[in-house]
Every structure is written in structure tokens, then in C-alpha cells.
Amino acid sequence: MSELTPVAEIEELTVEVGGRRIVDEVSLRVLPGRVTALVGASGSGKTTTGRALLGEFPSDARVTGSVRVDEALVGYVPQHPAAVLNPARRVGALLYDIARGQVRELPRRARRAAAREHVLNALEMAQLHDGSRLLRRFPHQLSGGQQQRVVLAQALLLGARVVVADEPTTGQDALTKRRVVDELAAVAARGIGVVLLSHDLETVRALADEVLVMRDGRVVESGPTERVWLAPSHPWTRELLAEQPTLTGDAPATSDSYTVLRVRGLRARHRDVEVLHTPELALRSGECLAVLGRSGSGKTTLARCMAGLHRTYVGEVLLDGVALPRSLRDRARGQLAAVQYVFQDARASFDERRPVLDQVARTAVRLRGVPPRDARAEAAEVLNNLGLAGELAARSAARLSGGELQRAALARALLARPRVLVCDEITSGLDTVTRRGILDLLAGLLRNRDGLSLVLITHDLDTARLASRIAVLDAGQVVEQGSAEDILTAPAHPFTVSLTEKHSLQGRSLGKH
């Protein structure tokens, strides 16, 4: 190891915002061909540290310490990829711009073809197999996972010696995730230093050579992955790595439960392309339905149809047997409150400028007629339960971490006291500890608040275990649905089989000492 010179280095970095140290004396070395992982609770400063390698800090932060990067460019896959995709440019243009830098040496005439070659190659590496089709699309015409992979493709195209990947596998299904991990491993194998910021321990374990465990901005433990895994020294690490207790959707679909939400003959289109066909899907009261499926299979589209955010469909969405208006603009307050949706891209769903608390509280004011003062108190309480204490909640959305925003978005929906809560990948950006907390909370609500039903959209099988029933989507079709038990233990459809296959990620054999 000693023979390697680091391609990037952080020394005693401290980032202080408003008197609070969000990163506290963190040191980090990025070695070529090695994967360095930062793990830690949501809000522990992973993203802030990772961005320091790019030379970027929160505005008006007080920064001390040093950051050294060998080369000019650093690849970066941010936590919320949608934000870095230019809404007015096609995916192709966004990629070509970067590819152009790679083909500068070639004669002018050969450049175009070479750039295209590069782009398609990168898309393939980023697991976007029908890449050439996506090139003509605008970013908003991609699913969340596809956006993420486009951003990954950009980072791969760049050919930088350091890549900072912030939660590169959130929002990816197990299959895709496996491939992305392989790809990152291959990237490292080419001598590129990878900094992996992730809450996904499986991914970390499979990829990382070295792990830094963060808590409240401080590195509490660091060392080679295997050592940390096998012999965690800090109690916090132990907690973080603790085996997940298998939550099971114990909410019994009792005989007195009735169908709250029914989707019938739904065929949803984007423009003229049909992306979703769901002949029948029912959600019973008090039940938790998980929707599983690969990235781009139409999960979000389904959720948005339910929520009234996607209008171009035939068929109907029935609440208590009554068809809901297609657009949420035409829904009555009661209907709005009854069906709430938690956005996949939490950051984009908040107004960056206003305090999160205010934004969350409005739900209660508008949908339940709670006086503003009480609404704020209630919002503060819900946020607190979700781990966003007072001071955090009072900040503007721009000043919260990805996981924090995800929780705020959940709180915003919960404040409506919905009967159907549609959660789109709400735990994707959360560490195990926080995730456990949230899922517990949701399970508790299911149990105690009668009438609440959950639709959990997830790629995460562990999360899906919370559900009592699971529906599996593939390429817009519901290929299988049934009780969670059945689906997870004895999947019938080959696609489900491939999804639920014991997703042991191959640890890398190379470079481990």
C-alpha cells in the first residue's frame, strides 16, 4: 500500500456552518485503484466530505484543513442526480459534451463517431442497455434510476482519476445494483481511485477496500473493510453493521378489511409510448403493498397515477369504489388528503428557499384545517420522530442532507393523515439505523392508525419484507402479485426469481491485502 501515492487527499478537514461542525477533522486518502467508502448515519457528513474533494463547500461555510487533488477533474455522481441534469438539454447532448473532451486528439472528422462510441460505451458500462434510445430524451423523461445511471455514465466518460460516487446504487433494483457494483469495481481496476459514499452496507462490503465510519461529522473508525466488518471497534459501527431484524408485514389482512384503493385497467402513457399496463391492483385497508420492479419498469408512473400526478392514462383509480379524478387539481381536499405521495426525488420536491418546517406544516393547515400554530407544532413533532430535531427542521431545504430531506418529505405526507400513503423509494438514501427507525414508525402507524394503507415502492427486498403483499412490475406489466411470504420465498415468475435471488455481491478478489 505504501508504494501507492494518493491521487487525492483530505487532511484534517473541518467544515463549519453557522457554528456547527458538519465535518470535523476528517482525513482521507484516495489511492489509485482503490475504493474508499464513507459510511455513516444520514446527516453524518458523508456528502459534505465527498464534495470537499471537488472543492465545493456549502455557501458561507468556514473551512479549515486541506484538500489536495492530483488531477484537474474529479468524477462525481451526486446523491440527487436529477439536479445535475440540465432540464433543457437532451441526454445525448449532456454526454457528448463530456465525450468531446476525450476525443480532442483525434482528427476533426473522426471525432463525432469516436465520441458516439465513447458515449454508447459509457451508457453500457452504466447499465443503460438501450442507451441509444435514451439519447434523444430529456432528463425528465427518464425514471429516477435511469437518471442516476446517466450521471454515472457521465462520470465514467470523464476518465478522471478520482470518482466520488454518492449513493450510486440508491433507487436501483438488485440486478442493476449488482451490475453497477461490478462496473465500479472494474473502474477501480483501471487504476482509478473511487470514493464511495453509501449507506448500503452490502455494496460497501462488496466494493470497498477501506471504510471510514462517520458520525456527526467525525470519523469514528476506519480501516480495511474486512477488518471493520469482522471486528468493529466502535460501538456505533457495531450498531450500524448489526444484522437487520427481518421486519415482517405482520399487519394482518384481516377479514374485516376492505379494499381502499383499486387500480383497474390502467394503461399509462408518456407521450405516445405506453409504459404501464396494470389490469387490476387492489390495496386493502391496513395493508402494506410493496411494488417491486427493476428501474424503469413503471413503478413511479404507477404511483403518480394513483397520486393524480400523471394524467395520460386510460382505466381508473378508485378510492373506496369511487373513481378518483385523473389530475390532483380536480381532487377534493378529502381525496387529496386520502392519497398522499412521497416523491422519489425529495430534493426537487421542496422549495429550496423556505424552511422545511414551514413547508411540512402546510399540509396540516391546508388538508386538515389545523391552525398554523398547531400545525407547526405537529410538524415539528413528526419531524422529530423521524430524527429531524428542531434546529434542522428550521433550515431551508438547500441546507439539509439527502436523507434528511427524504424524511422531511415523508413527514409532509404523513401530516395529511392519509389513508393511502404511496412512498416512492423513501428509504433509498438512509443508513440502516435510520431506515430501521423509519420502517418501525411506518409499521407502527399501520398497526395503530386504522385505515392507513401503504404502497411502498422499493427496489430493496429488505424493505419489501415490511409489506404484507407484493406486486412485481416488469416492463410496465404486473407479472406477479401475492402475499409477501409467497413472493419472497417461492417466487413463481422467472423475473421475480431473478430479482430475489440471494443477491450476494461478489467481493472483489483483486487488490485486497
Place this chain on the structure above:
Amino acid sequence: MRRREKWLPSGRFALGAALVCVPLVLALFGPLFAGEPGPRATSFTLGGGHWLGTDFVGRDVWWQVLFGGRPVVVVALAATTLAYLVALPVGLISALTHRTWLEEVLMRPLDVLLAVPSLLMILLVASVFSPGAAGLALLVALVNIPDAARIVRAAAADVASRPAVEALRMQGESWWRIAVGHVGRSILRPLAADAGVRLTGVLYLVATAAFLGIGVAPDAADWAVMVDRNRTGLFVQPWAVVVPALLIVTLTMGCNLLFDALLSAGRDVTPERVVVRRGVDVRDRTKEPRP
């Protein structure tokens, strides 16, 4: 952090404020100092007790300058505000609606207004009605509405389709809060830029209208009217044009600079700034917020 949010780029702010102050003070308090108008002299002459000379009908230019600010400020501001009072809702409605017919109903008739030469419009009103200052403000606003509405719509279209707006709808937020509180606020910068420039356009439209017989008298003490009517004497007695024109220039320039300064001060979501330029070793670099 709090401190930082209140902090204004003081230099620019001060400059803008100073620029606005001169014409504003003159406009507001000028009439108090003006006193009685003296006797007339030959038009466009210098000297003879008139320290800025005389205007196109032989009146004292300085006296006119003192008196001529109020109508400019009042009518132009009123007309611009009025134009936006209509253009803003119309533009926002058509940007926020998903009903194409509603958008067409709102915007297409305005397009028709755009295609009618405004000269014809003003001529007609001039000859059919004889509106006073208020009518003038209305008319000038009317001429400006289609244009402003289109700009509002164009600026708002993108913001209106973002997930943040969907989330607001999901919360059952009222139209006004979504439109004004969120979308309107997000497009404040283009709006301010447009309004700042529009204000100037309105000033001279008022002057043109005056000459066609609408609103103020064609020989009114009004800076814009002065610039317009004294232009024939530009080479004999430049002050009659230059002084009011300069005042208008300072007024609009000041307004715009003030807008700019306020907007960049109000922006609390400053982009996270890039501090370390890469490829270099940046040891012990300390960055502190500027005072």
C-alpha cells in the same frame, strides 16, 4: 448565518439608492421649492435669469424640472404596476394550467392586441375618449399587458412543472400561494429585469400619448414630455432636453441597480461555491465569509 442573509452588497445598493434618490427627491419635493412661475421669454434661450434656460414655449426649464417629476413617477409607476397586476395572473394562470383551452383563451386574444399597432391604439383612444392621467395609466398599461404576460408565462412555464409545485398541489395549497408564493417568487429576477426596463418604455409612451392629446397636456411639466417636446431645440438650448433626460436615466438606472442589489441580497440559496481550484495543492486554506 442569519447575519449573512441580511447582508446586502452595500456598494451596489448604495449606488442604486443614491441614483434613485436624486430624481425621487426632486419629484417629491421639487414642487415645494418651485414657487411661482416667472414670465415667459423667447423659447430656447439661455440666460436672462433662467439658469437652465427656457423651453419650447419660453418657460423656465428649472421650474419645469422641479414640477415635472411627480407625474412621471406617479403615472409611470402606476401604469407599470397596473400592467403587471393583469399580466402576472394571466401569465401565471396560463403557465400553471394544464387545460390547453384555458391557456389559449387567455393568451390568444392578447396576441391580437400585440398585432395591432400601438400607435393606432393610442390614436383611437385619444380621439374617442379624453382620458385624464388615470385613463392614461390604464391605456399605457393595456398596451403593455400582452407583452408582459407573455414574458411572465415563458419564465414561469418551467418552474410550474417542477416537482416542488406538484408537491404543493399535493398539499392542497391554494392557487395563489403556488402561483405567487412559489412560482412568482422563483421568476422574480426576470420579472424585475423586465419591469425595470418596461418602466422606462412606459415613461416615453406617456410622453407620446401626451402629444397625441391623452392624459397630461402637451406642454405639461413632465420630464418625459419635456424631453419629447424640447428636442427641436437640442442644439440651441440642450439643457431643456438633457436635464430631464438625465433625471429619467438616473431614475431608471437607479431602480434597476436597486433591483439587482436587492435580488442578489435576497438570494439565500447561493450556489455552493467552488473554493478549491483543482489540480493544485491547497494546503491550509481557510475560507471565511466576507463581512
Place this chain on the structure above:
Amino acid sequence: GSSDNDSGSDAGSANDGKPRRGGRLRAAFAGGGASETLDPHLANLFADVARAKALFDKLADYGDDLSAQPRLASGWEPNAGLDRWNVTLRKADFHDGKPVTAEDVLFSYRRIADPEKAFRAKASLEPIDLKASRAVDERTVEFVLKRPTAEFPNVLAAFGAYIVPDATSDADFDKKPVGSGPFRFVSFAPGRSAVFRRNEAYWDGAPHLDELEFVVANEESARVNALLGGQVEYAHELNPTTARAHEGKGQIEIVRLRNSAMQAFAMKTDRPPFDDKRVREAFFLIADRQELIDGALSGAGVVGNDLFGKGYEYYADGLPQREQDLDRARSLLKKAGAEKLKVTLDTSAVAAGFTEAAGIFRDQAAKAGVTVEVKMGSKDSYWADILDSGTLCCYRSGAMPIESHISQRLLTDSTTNATKWHHKDFDALYHQAQSTKDEKDRAAVFDRMQRRLYAEGGFLVWGFADWIIGTARTVKGVERTAPANSLDWARFDKVWLA
């Protein structure tokens, strides 16, 4: 009138040296846009008249004092009753080589008087009974009139009464107009330019210039700039302020044609408050004429004395100059029971100085306790609007003989009687003048009529504006004393480039 045709050029230009032949002169006028035509009978604007004048001739034209001077007519002789006039033509040829004959004259006049059309000169030719009139021989026309008309030569000089060849069709005028004027047609683009060439065979001596181009520039500053920038050599109708800026600076020459445009306020004498002659007199006394001249005309003019035609033939210049007298005005108003009088003054941007004058007069009237409210009207229909409605309006008039002014505006059956001056005895005086053969006696009658108008007329004539022309310094021979509309104004056959 006198007939010194050959002395036109050296009248006002003593030190211009010897005329030089050759060169092209470009003259900028305000024009009528794409609707312009070269049909001389349609001439309406100054640009039209200037072009018509270059291509065509009238039988007579106005001298500097607006008396009729023979042009194509070499002389005229009335009968004793003054209702039959024999006009003899001089020897002159049209551009196509054909001589100007009596038939051409009759054709032209009949064309103007065509009841189907509405040519401007039609009203002026009204005294002639064209059916009865005839060609006595090749070069003599006998005009039979409907009534005695001592001032008949004025009719021959009327605005737009040009002689065109017999049987010219309407379409010919824009394509290839043929006249007897000093210049021949070369090309014409409506609203832009017209190019003419010297007519070597002109009866009044061939012009000095080789070529003459009229260009249209409606904006005064454009004309000035073109002149200053050497793009034109002659710019018609400049502002007094421009004149002041450039007069005597050596860059360009400024020519002021005095007594060109009467400036007035017209009071409708048939309705309150101006049906009371004390109110009219009070208004005469309210006006501070010098202030109006200085303010509205930037000093470029002379004060008026409530009478039309200063400096023209028959003008009553023996009357004392009226001055502002607010006390007397106030007491007259009081006597008329018109204290705290409120009147609306119609004005419009239709002529230079109108809005300015209105504003100034409003302030002057305020000093006499009269509230004048200035009302801006549409400039395109202003003249028709003020003819019958309103009580007080801004008024102006170009140069014309005093006799024409009276017949057009001050008789009971006048077509444009803007002051509603209807007085049978006044009409009678006019007819008496027209039937008086002796010039002195006639002048006495005109003098009586003007005294009446001075005392109680409806026109508050406060001034006479200069007509300002700018020329390049090389332009010589420009007449300096001819009021606008008279023969020597905008006349290019006697002009040369040094």
C-alpha cells in the same frame, strides 16, 4: 399688376454674382408618402406644389404681395361689366413640342371643375361659367363669369390651377407627365423622389440647373441633417430653432420668407360667448402677441393686428397695433356679463406652433380671469372638426390674396367660414369691391371691410410666421421675399449652383 417677368432672379439676391449653368440640385420637402402623385390638379402639399411648379405653369401666379402676375397669360382684359375676360396666352410649348393653346386652358379648367372629381382648385374656379367660356383663337380665351369679378386674375393664379395639355388622361401624370414648365420629367417614385431635367425651350428662359431632384423627408431634423451632410442642397420648411442654431454659422444659408403663415385663434361669432362683440374684443386685448411669437414661433415671425395678409396688396396697415390690455379686457368681460368665463380652446398638432400657442394663450387668459381649457384634437380631421363645432380654436392660413381670404372664409356662403362671420352688409361690401373697376376705389372698400374685422371680427390674428428654408452655401438665386405659395417660393428655374 405689373409684368416684369425677367427680373425675378435678381430681386432679392443682389450679391449672388453671375448665374452659372449646370449641376443638379436636390431639394428636400416634407411629402405625402406612397400616395403622392404628379397630377398637378391634385397638388395639396408644398412638395406637390413645388413639383407641379417645376413641370407646369399656371396662367398667372402670385407676386410677393400676392397680387396676380401674368405667367402663361401674357395679359387679360375685362369688359366693362367685369364679367367677361379675354385672356391672351404667350407663346409657349409643352414638353412634347406642342404649343400651349386656348383649348388646353379650357381642357384644364374643365378637368378641375369636373363635378365627379373634387379637385382643390374647383372652388376657386367657381366664378367661371366654363360652358359659356370659349377659345376665341389659338391663343385667346374668353372667360364668361357668373358675376362681376374685379379680382379675376386671382382666379387664374389659384392654388392648383395648372395648365395641362388637352386630352391628358389621369394615368399619364405618374408615368410621363407633360407640362409647359421649366423642367421635364425624368423619373418619379412616390414618397421618395422625383427627378426632372432642364427644359431648354422654356418660355421664361431655360433654367440654370441641369437637373432637379425632389426628395421626400418628412422629419424636419432629417431635412436639416441631409442638408448639413451635403445630401441635399435645399431643405424646405425648417424649425425656427434650427434656423437659430445655424443662422450665420457659415455652414448653411437660412432664408426666411416673411409673412408666410397667418397665426390666429378663430372665435365662432355666432354662438356664446363670442356672439358678444365685447367678449371678442376682450380676447383681442388678452393676447400678448410678442409672447406668443417668442414662445410658439421661437421668435420667428412678426406680430399680427387681427387682420389677414400683412404686407399683401390691399392690407389695411393704417390701423393702430393692438396691444395687451388686461384691465380693459376684464372690464369688457364684466360688461358682457362674462366674468369667470370658461372656454375650450381646440388645438391639435396639425401645424407648427399650434399646441404651444394654445398653452401660452391659456396662461395669458388666466391673468384676465378667463379659464381656457386646451383640448387636443385629431390632427387628421382637425380642419373639418373645427369648421362647425367648438367655440374657439387655433387657426392658420397660408398666403393668399386678401380677396380670396374674404371670399373663402368671411362671406355668408363661404365654404370654410370658421368664424361663422355671417353679415349681409359685409357680403355686400365684398360684391361692391368685386364690381369696382378702379383699383383705388376697390382698395377703399377692402379697407372698410378690414376696419370692421379689426373692430369685431372673429379672427384673433396674433402673428405671421416666417417660412424658413435652408440651402447649401453654393445655392444662389433663392428668392428671399416671396411668401410661401407665391410664385417665387420653391421656384428652381432661377436658381443656380455656384
Place this chain on the structure above:
Amino acid sequence: MSGLGSWAARRLLLGGAQTVAVVVLVFALTEALPGDAAVALAGDQPDPARIAAIREALDLDRPAYERLADWATGLLHADFGHSLTSGRPVSSYISDAFGPTLLLAGLTVALLVPVGVGLGVLAARYEGRFVDRLISSVTLGVYAVPEFAFGVLLVTVFALRLDWLPPTAVGYGTDLLGHPAALVLPVLVLLSRPVCSLSRLVRAGMIDALASPYVAHARRYGIPGARVRYAHALPNAMAPAAQQLARTVDWLLCGVIVVEALFVIPGLGTVLMNAVAERDVPVVQGLAVVFGVITVVLNLGADLVAHRFAPRAEVAA
């Protein structure tokens, strides 16, 4: 792109209706103006008998709707009618004046876009700094000076004092291309105000766009600064500016009266002015058709640009 295609098709259809509305409105406005062609022709000789005669000769005594209907039927055969004042075909009025107008507008826009956008981008790039302040002050200052005064100033300095350029285009007629020097000053004056409004809108949009994460991302990846500004940030700043640009082109094509008068360029503005003054209704109507079509097309173009640069708008629920 079928959605966009049908959208554009519908807009063009509506555009037809709009043009009709423009013509009717303009006709109504001209009719509502006091006086008619006869009164205008009569000028300062408003002899009532003469006016009546003119009216009869011009067919003006017929009811307004009949005249409009006649004119509209003519239009169906591509006949714009004949001028009341001169009797010449209206199409000749339009075709004669369109050349200079198109030339001026073309030149102005060709310069306006790069200059306006460039200045806006430059100002946004140095927001709050000297360059920004310089650009803002100069453009705003020029904007606040009326066109007329600015024109006179330019003529005085560059044509009369320095003698570099001709002060007017007098005498050049429609052959302006043959005298390119005569076009410099008019184009400068025409540019003076739009440059300001355009650059301010571009600047405003650019400041927001430059602060966005996607621009930061592009920078991060070493995309050249100019490319980041013009290809990445600018499209997001363009929607309001495109509207402004459409308005400017509209204004340029529908006649720029002051500049045409000041520099003696016989364009559409002059024709319109004269036609209105003369109450030459057929000419005014012919121009209304032209202006209506121009406006419809330009608005469509601007909306297409807005649509292209805010592609998310179409998916709004």
C-alpha cells in the same frame, strides 16, 4: 414529435382566426377614428360640398361592413384592394415598403442576438462586478434616452462632425443595399433599446441558470467555460428572452416610425403612418393582414422556443 406537430398546427389555425380578428379590430379602430379619407384629403379646405363629393367618388358613403366584406372577398383572390388616396394597388404599397423594412430588421436582428445575448451573458458572468455594472449602466442609460435624441446624437457625431457616414438615406430610395454606409446609424439606433431589454432579461435568466447545480456539474467536468455558458446555461435563460426577441422582431417588421422618419427610409412604418393619417382604409387593412401574420408567426416561434427550453412543461399533471 407528433404532439408538438399538432400543437403547432392548431396554433397556426388559431393564427388564422387571430389575423382575421386583427383585421376586423384594425378596421373598427380606423373607422372609429374621427374623419375619413374624404376629410383627410380635404385637409385645410374642409368645404362640406367638396368632402361629400370626395366621399361619393371614393365609395365611402356605403356602410362600413359592406366595404369590409368587399375588401375581404377581394382578399380571397389575393387582391389587397386599391388605395383610396392614389388608386394604386395596396400590394404595391406593401411590396415597395417591405424591402427596406426587412433589410433593416434583418440587419438589426443579426446584430441584436449576438450582442444582446453576449452582453447579458457577460454581465451575468460577472454579476455585481465592474463589468456587470458597466454593461448595466451603459445599456440602461442608452435605453432611457429616447430613440429620437439618440439618433440625432449619433448623426451629429458620426455624420456631421466626423463625416464618416451619411446622415440620412435620403435619395437612395429602396436601393439601400447599394449604400451600406447609410444603414449603419439606423441600425445602431434600432439596436440601442432592444439590446438593453434583451441583455437584461438574458442576464436575469443567466444568473439563476449559472447558479444551478447542472451548470456546476458541467464546470466540474471541465467543459469549456464558453460552452457551459452558451450551451448549458443559456437555453435555460432563453424562454423570457425569446419572447422579448419576438416582440422586438415584431416591432422591427411592423415599422419603426421614428428611425424611418429620422433617416428617411421609406419602410412599412411610414406607410402605416401616412395611411392612418389619410384614413386610407384599404392600405391600413392590407398592413393589418401583414402585421397580423407576422405577429402570429413570431409568437408561434417564441412559444416553440419556450417549449423547447422548458420541456418539462408538457408533463404537468
